Structures are given as C-alpha cells and as structure tokens.
Amino acid sequence: MADLRSPSDDNLPSNNEQRDRTSSMSLGTTETTTAAPSQNGGATTSNGDAPVGAETPSAPASEVSRQVQDVLSSDIGVATMLNQLKASIASAKEFALFLKKRSHIEESHASSLKKLSRISQETMHQPDHRQGTFAQAYSEMMYIHERMAENGSQFAQSLQLMHDDLLELAAVAERSRKGWKANGLAAEQRVADLEAAMRKSKAKYDGLAEEYDRARTGDTSRNSGKMFSLKSKSGPQHEEDLLRKAQAADQDYQSKVQTLQSEKAELIARTRPEAISALQDLVKETDSGLALQMQKFASFNEKLLLSNGLSISPIKGHGSGGPRSLREAVMAINNEKDLHDYLISHYSKVANHNGEVKYEKNPILATARHPGMGHQSNASVSNVLQNSGPPPGQGQQQQQQQQREMPPPARPGGPQQPAEPPRDFMPPNMPASQQQRPSSQHQHQPPQSQQHGRSFSANNLLNQPSQQQQFQSNRNSGVVTSRYNGGSMASQGPPQLGALPFQTSQSPPPQQQQQQQQQQQPASPPQQSQWQPPQQQRQSNPMQQYPPQGPPPGAGGYPPHNKPPSGPGGPASNAASPVFGLSLTRLYERDGLPVPMVVYQCIQAVDLYGLGVEGIYRQSGSLTHINKLKTMFDTDSSNPLLDFRNPENFYHDVNSVTGLLKQFLRDLPNPLLTTEHHSELIEAAKIEDDIVRRDSLHAIINSLPDPNYATLRSLTLHLHRIMENSHINRMNSHNLSVIFGPTVMGTDPSTSIADAGWQIKVVDTILQNTYEIFDDE
Numbered sequence: 001m002a003d004l005r006s007p008s009d010d011n012l013p014s015n016n017e018q019r020d021r022t023s024s025m026s027l028g029t030t031e032t033t034t035a036a037p038s039q040n041g042g043a044t045t046s047n048g049d050a051p052v053g054a055e056t057p058s059a060p061a062s063e064v065s066r067q068v069q070d071v072l073s074s075d076i077g078v079a080t081m082l083n084q085l086k087a088s089i090a091s092a093k094e095f096a097l098f099l100k101k102r103s104h105i106e107e108s109h110a111s112s113l114k115k116l117s118r119i120s121q122e123t124m125h126q127p128d129h130r131q132g133t134f135a136q137a138y139s140e141m142m143y144i145h146e147r148m149a150e151n152g153s154q155f156a157q158s159l160q161l162m163h164d165d166l167l168e169l170a171a172v173a174e175r176s177r178k179g180w181k182a183n184g185l186a187a188e189q190r191v192a193d194l195e196a197a198m199r200k201s202k203a204k205y206d207g208l209a210e211e212y213d214r215a216r217t218g219d220t221s222r223n224s225g226k227m228f229s230l231k232s233k234s235g236p237q238h239e240e241d242l243l244r245k246a247q248a249a250d251q252d253y254q255s256k257v258q259t260l261q262s263e264k265a266e267l268i269a270r271t272r273p274e275a276i277s278a279l280q281d282l283v284k285e286t287d288s289g290l291a292l293q294m295q296k297f298a299s300f301n302e303k304l305l306l307s308n309g310l311s312i313s314p315i316k317g318h319g320s321g322g323p324r325s326l327r328e329a330v331m332a333i334n335n336e337k338d339l340h341d342y343l344i345s346h347y348s349k350v351a352n353h354n355g356e357v358k359y360e361k362n363p364i365l366a367t368a369r370h371p372g373m374g375h376q377s378n379a380s381v382s383n384v385l386q387n388s389g390p391p392p393g394q395g396q397q398q399q400q401q402q403q404r405e406m407p408p409p410a411r412p413g414g415p416q417q418p419a420e421p422p423r424d425f426m427p428p429n430m431p432a433s434q435q436q437r438p439s440s441q442h443q444h445q446p447p448q449s450q451q452h453g454r455s456f457s458a459n460n461l462l463n464q465p466s467q468q469q470q471f472q473s474n475r476n477s478g479v480v481t482s483r484y485n486g487g488s489m490a491s492q493g494p495p496q497l498g499a500l501p502f503q504t505s506q507s508p509p510p511q512q513q514q515q516q517q518q519q520q521q522p523a524s525p526p527q528q529s530q531w532q533p534p535q536q537q538r539q540s541n542p543m544q545q546y547p548p549q550g551p552p553p554g555a556g557g558y559p560p561h562n563k564p565p566s567g568p569g570g571p572a573s574n575a576a577s578p579v580f581g582l583s584l585t586r587l588y589e590r591d592g593l594p595v596p597m598v599v600y601q602c603i604q605a606v607d608l609y610g611l612g613v614e615g616i617y618r619q620s621g622s623l624t625h626i627n628k629l630k631t632m633f634d635t636d637s638s639n640p641l642l643d644f645r646n647p648e649n650f651y652h653d654v655n656s657v658t659g660l661l662k663q664f665l666r667d668l669p670n671p672l673l674t675t676e677h678h679s680e681l682i683e684a685a686k687i688e689d690d691i692v693r694r695d696s697l698h699a700i701i702n703s704l705p706d707p708n709y710a711t712l713r714s715l716t717l718h719l720h721r722i723m724e725n726s727h728i729n730r731m732n733s734h735n736l737s738v739i740f741g742p743t744v745m746g747t748d749p750s751t752s753i754a755d756a757g758w759q760i761k762v763v764d765t766i767l768q769n770t771y772e773i774f775d776d777e
Contacts, residue, residue: 072276073268075192078184081279085177088286089170095290096166099297103159110152117145126768127690132338140329147311155304162293169289173282180282184275191260191267198256205249212242579633580667584707594710597637602661603718605644610654611725617739618731621656629660662743671746672712673762674704678745685761694769697762701773712744713774720770737764 071077121142124135215238313325324332577590579598587596610616629650632642641649650657665672673681677700684696701712719736726732741759748755766773 072280073272075188077272078180078188078275078279081276081283082177082181082184085173085279085283085286088283088290089173089177092166092170092173092286092290095293096163096170099159099163099166099293103156103163106152106156106159110149110156113152114146114149117142117149130338132341133332133334134338137329137333140324141326144311144326144329148308151304151307151311155300158300159297162296166290166293169286173286176278176282180275180278184272184279187267187271187275191263194256194260194263198253198260201249201253201256205246205253208242208246208249212239212246215239215242577634577637579637580630580664581669583669584672584711585705588707591637594707595714596664596711597642598633598664599661599711599714601642601644602657602664603714605647605650605657606654606661607718607721608645609647610658610729611721612728613654614728614730616654616722616729616731617658617662617736619655619658621653621659622651623659625651625653625656626659626663629656630663662739665740665743672708672715672744673701673746674708675746677703678748681745681762682755682758685758685765690765693765694772697765698769698773701766715740715744716766716770716774717776719767723767733764733767734760736767737761 071080121139123129124138124142129135215235218235313327314323316322579587579596582590584596588594591597593600606616613619629642632639644650644657647654671678680700681697684693684700687693687696701709704712719740722729722731722736723733737760741763742752742756744763745755745759770776
C-alpha cells in the first residue's frame with residue numbers, strides 16, 4: 001500500500017504525522033502546517049522540483065514575475081484579486097457540498113449494512129435455520145460486514161468534519177473579501193473620480209483660455225452669433241471678464257491636479273498594496289485549505305478501501321491466531337458434518353419398536369357376517385374380548401361396551417327401542433359407568449376422566465417412564481367425541497371441559513364401578529326398557545349432562561355452532577348470560593366450556609377467512625360491528641346468527657372478529673396468563689438461554705388453571721397458524737407478540753413501561769415453541 005500514499009505526505013511536519021483523520025483544520029495556519037503550496041494549488045514534491053501538475057512555463061521566471069507585478073500594481077489589481085477570491089470560495093463551497101452528500105450516502109449505506117447484518121444474523125440463529133459450521137461461517141461473514149459498516153461510518157464522519165471545515169474556511173474568506181472590497185475599491189473609485197474632475201477642470205480651463213485669446217486679438221469669426229446681443233459688452237470689458245474666468249479656471253485645475261496627485265500617490269504607495277496583499281493571502285489560504293481537504297479525501301478513501309480489505313482478508317502474522325478471512329470462513333462449511341450432527345441430535349427421539357407387525361382381525365367384524373346367531377354370537381364376542389388381555393381395571397368396561405354394541409333383538413308387537421349411539425363416537429376417556437346409558441333412573445352422575453398430566457418439553461418427555469406415558473393422558477391431547485340428544489344423534493356443540501382428559505376427578509376402583517353399574521341397571525334387560533320422553537332422557541343421561549364433542553368440519557376439534565339448545569339444566573341454556581367481563585373459571589362453571597364460545601367462534605372465523613389477510617390482528621375493525629357482536633354474545637351465545645362460519649354473521653369483516661377477540665381478552669378480570677404468575681413470567685423472559693427460558697415458561701403455563709390453559713392452547717395454536725402464513729399476511733411471531741403481549745398478560749400502570757418488552761418476549765417465546773409446549777391434537 002506504499003504506492004497509494006499521498007504525494008504531500010513526505011512534506012508534513014513531524015508533529016502532524018500522527019494526526020487523526022477526524023481532526024479539524026485550523027484556519028490561518030496553513031502555511032506552517034502543510035507543504036508550501038504553489039500559486040496554482042498544487043503541492044510541491046519532496047525534492048523541491050516544480051509543482052505537481054504544473055506545466056513548464058514558456059517564458060522566463062523573471063518575465064512572469066514582472067507581468068504578475070504589473071497586473072497587481074495596476075488599477076485592475078484589486079478587482080482581479082477579488083474575482084479570484086470569489087472563484088476560490090465558490091470552489092470550496094462546491095467541494096464541501098460534495099463531501100456532505102458523499103457523507104450522507106456513506107452513512108446511509110453503513111447504517112443499512114449494519115442493520116441488515118444484525119437482522120440476518122438474528123434470523124439465522126433461530127431454530128428453524130441451519131446450525132453447525134454453516135451458522136458459524138455465517139456469523140463470521142456478518143461480523144465482517146459489521147466491520148465494513150463501521151469503517152464506512154467512520155469515513156462518513158470524517159467527510160462531515162471536512163465539510164464543516166471547508167464551510168468555515170469559505171465563510172471567513174467571504175467576510176474578509178467583503179471588507180477588502182469596500183476598502184480597496186473605494187480608494188480606487190475615489191482616485192478615478194478625482195481624475196475625471198481634473199480632466200473636466202482642464203477642459204474648462206482650456207476653453208476659457210481660447211476665448212480670451214480670440215477676444216484679445218479681435219477674432220470674432222467664431223462669436224458672430226453674439227454680436228447682436230442687446231446687452232453686449234464692449235471689447236475691453238469682455239476681454240477682462242474672460243481673463244478673470246481663465247485665471248479662476250487655472251487655479252481650480254491646478255488644485256485638482258494636486259489633489260489627484262496626492263490621492264494617487266497614497267493609493268499606489270499604501271492602500272492598493274495592502275488590499276492586494278490581503279487578498280493574495282486570502283486566496284492562498286482558501287486554495288491551500290481546499291487542496292489540503294482534497295488530499296485528506298484521497299487519503300481517507302485509501303484508508304477505507306484498505307480497512308475493508310483487511311476486514312475481508314486480514315494479514316496473518318507468524319502465529320496461527322487471528323480472525324479468519326471471508327474466504328476461509330466460507331470454505332470451512334462442512335455440509336455433510338452439519339447434516340450428521342442434526343440427525344444425531346434426534347437420535348434420542350427414535351422410538352424402540354420391538355416385535356413383528358401382525359394382522360389381527362376384529363372379532364366384532366368376524367361375528368357381523370353371521371347375524372342369525374343372536375345371543376350366541378354375543379357370548380363368543382365377550383369370550384374373545386376377555387382373552388385379548390385388556391389392561392388391569394378395564395376388563396369390565398370393555399365387556400359392557402361390547403354388550404352395548406350388540407344390536408338388541410326385535411320384540412314382536414312391542415315398541416321399538418331408541419337406537420343406541422355407536423361405540424366409535426363415545427369419548428375414549430369416559431368410564432363405562434357413563435358410557436352405559438341408563439334406561440329408567442334419572443339420577444345425575446358427574447363426569448369421570450383419567451388423571452391427567454400436563455406436557456413438558458421434548459427433552460423432559462424423553463426422561464419420563466414409558467409406562468406413565470402410556471397410561472397417563474396428556475393435557476394437550478384433544479378429545480374426539482360426539483353429542484347425542486335422547487337416542488338420536490344431534491348436532492354438535494363446543495367441547496365440554498368435563499369431557500376433556502385434563503379435567504381431574506377421582507375415579508372409583510374397577511370393582512366399585514361394576515357395583516355402581518349393576519345398581520343403576522334396571523331389573524329387566526336394556527332391550528325391554530320403556531321409552532322415555534326426550535326431556536326425561538336428557539335429565540337421566542350423563543352424556544347429556546356433560547355432552548362431549550367431536551371435531552367440527554374445519555377446525556380445531558370444535559363443532560358447528562348452530563345446535564339446538566339443550567334442556568333447562570343443560571350448560572347451553574345461557575340466554576341473557578353475560579360473556580364479556582367474566583373470569584374464565586366462572587364461564588366454565590356456568591357454561592361447561594373449556595374454551596369460551598366467543599373465543600372459539602373468533603378463531604374459527606379467522607382460520608377460515610383471515611389467514612391470508614395482510615396485517616391480520618393489526619388492522620382495526622368496525623367499532624359498531626364489534627359492539628353489536630359483543631351485545632349478541634352477552635345476550636345469547638347460542639344464537640345461530642353467531643355462527644361465524646357464515647361471513648354474513650360478522651358483516652364480511654374479519655378485522656371486526658379479531659377486534660372482538662382482543663376485546664374479550666382485555667375485558668377479563670384476571671388476564672389469560674393470570675396476575676399471580678405475572679412476575680414469574682417476566683423473570684423467565686429475562687433468561688438469555690433459549691432452552692431454559694422455554695422450559696421455565698412451560699412450567700409456569702402448566703400451573704395455570706384449567707380454563708386458562710385450554711384457552712391459551714387454542715389461542716397459541718391459532719396464532720401459530722397465522723405465523724405459518726406470514727409470507728402472505730406479514731404477521732410473524734414478533735408482530736403478533738407486540739399485539740398480544742399486553743393483552744394476555746395484562747397491564748399494570750406502575751410497571752407497564754418497564755415490562756412491555758418482557759411481555760413481548762414471553763409471547764414470542766411461546767409462539768416460537770408452540771409444538772414444544774402444546775400438542776397439536
């Protein structure tokens with residue numbers, strides 16, 4: 001890089017050799033801090049030869065110097081120097097403007113490059129991108145770009161300082177030029193005026209002298225027109241008058257000549273040289289300052305390119321230490337190693353499948369081919385089921401379920417028994433005592449389910465015993481069931497919390513269940529029981545008391561909304577029951593729904609019509625529509641007009657649906673993530689390690705009340721579907737977290753500003769780890 005050194009670097013004084021490139025230039029000291037510049041602005045070389053860039057003069061130096069002095073000492077010297085100074089000032093301003101624009105361009109480029117590098121590096125560190133050697137090489141590449149951005153930022157700052165120095169230099173020169181223009185040109189103008197007055201006086205003096213001469217000699221040929229004047233004087237009188245006037249003109253002319261001589265002598269001796277010298281100094285100072293800034297500009301460009309080059313490919317010393325070059329970092333990517341490391345990291349998740357896969361025919365289908373065997377086939381089915389070896393405590397339940405599946409024999413002449421629901425629609429977690437439909441008793445029985453445990457992260461799940469995973473139902477699992485009204489299959493409704501696997505209840509032992517079933521069964525077989533009205537059947541049927549639900553067409557394990565309301569004691573009879581402003585626990589106790597109907601309908605509408613809407617949940621809906629829908633839910637949430645599968649029911653405005661959902665969450669007395677766990681969530685969000693932060697939030701979520709957990713799960717899975725379409729709707733996890741952070745965690749006026757960022761971090765972590773925290777079932 002020695003060839004790129006500026007030509008004037010060898011002539012700089014020793015005390016300025018270490019001068020920082022961001023240092024400012026001192027005005028008026030150019031001649032002592034730089035090499036003596038030539039009059040044409042070029043710097044001299046180190047060996048004292050002719051100025052760089054200057055042509056070899058054709059005339060001798062003495063002739064050039066004489067011509068320069070003649071111009072400077074003439075009456076046009078001041079005006080000429082003023083014009084030259086004006087040109088120097090204009091050049092300095094133009095170069096300063098160039099430096100300012102170049103500084104803005106470099107600063108914008110540097111800031112954009114730095115921002116791009118950081119955003120790309122943060123995105124690449126997310127779990128859904130490649131890791132290993134590729135991630136390390138990419139981080140080094142982004143670090144090199146950040147170094148280049150810093151170099152560009154320093155270069156822009158240096159150019160800005162140079163711009164300020166040039167503007168200051170031009171301002172000082174312009175002020176001085178105005179002063180010397182007034183002084184120098186005033187003296188020149190005064191001498192010019194005196195010279196004009198002297199010439200006028202001389203002309204008058206010469207004219208009077210000629211007239212006196214003609215009057216004295218009697219030559220009247222030129223004054224023939226004045227001979228007939230009425231008041232003409234005699235010859236001697238006229239001669240005396242002309243003589244007197246000629247003498248006065250002579251004195252006036254003589255005095256003007258003397259004044260002009262003194263003023264001109266003063267101008268030539270003192271005023272003009274002072275102005276010329278001052279203007280020369282200003283021109284030299286301006287030109288030297290401009291040349292110095294141009295030299296610095298060239299030097300800074302060299303340093304910028306050199307710094308960027310060293311950032312991309314640093315010079316290695318004798319040792320092996322030091323950062324790698326961009327080429328070395330990229331060449332260090334090992335795709336095969338990254339793939340193997342990724343596959344090895346999933347080795348612990350490989351399931352151990354022992355035993356061969358065999359075809360086993362279902363005994364029910366085997367007996368269905370012989371319908372004439374009647375009760376004999378039923379007995380054979382029971383024997384086969386007993387030999388299949390069910391788990392302990394489930395044998396009685398399976399036998400009773402098989403008995404319910406057998407078609408009852410027809411009674412001749414008697415009324416037909418209502419059709420029993422098929423076994424495939426029974427909830428898998430409901431005990432046999434509830435699956436056995438009572439025919440004569442009208443006693444309500446509480447729903448029973450297996451003991452549940454909330455899911456943990458994948459690492460924690462692998463450490464759980466396999467037996468517990470087999471028999472303990474996961475809280476995140478959905479329940480696929482159906483609802484019946486009387487003996488016929490009715491339309492479906494929202495899932496009931498009592499039928500979900502995470503609803504805790506104390507199930508009696510198998511023997512006690514069998515005794516209860518025997519006590520509840522009538523003396524006559526179920527096939528012989530009397531028919532009951534639908535209302536009595538709803539009161540006596542525990543399936544109607546806690547109706548489980550199956551997945552609806554389209555989403556999330558929820559059924560369609562347009563169902564007939566259940567009986568007076570059923571949970572769906574919520575006419576004139578408020579929904580907004582009540583806690584989730586109270587809504588569940590009243591309606592029996594794990595996820596409130598308004599939340600389910602809003603999620604269903606957005607899943608059907610809003611996944612491709614740009615800015616979903618960010619755009620505001622119609623306040624009038626939101627208030628109307630809110631009033632309808634508070635009046636009767638089972639209204640068929642609140643079935644959001646029909647877009648006409650929400651005015652074809654999906655943004656009003658999102659506004660209604662956010663309004664419901666904001667109106668909760670206790671936020672969705674609860675005030676009790678607010679501080680714990682904030683502390684968990686401050687954890688830097690992604691895995692530890694995720695597991696900490698997972699543990700807190702598992703401790704939420706059941707209605708809060710179910711609602712949070714449905715909302716999170718829904719928002720994750722929004723994220724999967726972020727290439728269309730522009731709503732990634734961060735954008736959704738900004739919207740739902742304060743909504744699901746609540747706002748405390750005393751800590752809202754301090755906790756705002758951590759609330760966003762909490763929701764962002766939950767959304768990015770949706771399937772690690774919740775099961776998609």
